[in-house]
Amino acid sequence: MAARKRTQAAATGGYVVRASISGTRDGKDWPKPGERIDLPEVEASDYLAAGFIEKAVTDTTPKAPSTDADEGGASE
Template identity: 50%
Template structure:
């Protein structure tokens, strides 16, 4: 049984099909090159959440961020979404 002679690894016939358009594009053609990724934008520094000053209508027990809650009639600056919750529940009102 005769063996077929092995083709060298660099044989162009084995690398790409003759009808492949990519094989016919010159290597220096800019259209054939994949565009480089855009440089990553630097992350923006974190911003402080918007706050709303409220006057407490009730006294709450416990701590908030390690500090006691202000007494009824005293004010505190809270993140807007949290302040809106206390206002909706009648625990606080917007400071004037």
């Protein structure tokens, strides 16, 4: 049986670490709880199920368009 190889080509998503994870991943320490990490969906599914990570919430609030007054600062 061939071993499943992790590739960077797999889709990634933003996640937030919920619990302290010991050891390293790809030679780097795991982020601390509250910090973000990008993981392939296949790998993330196991950590999601175990409660170690959660999907990161992205801000979808539209930004107000800038005006000339916002860019120029105070005029004298």
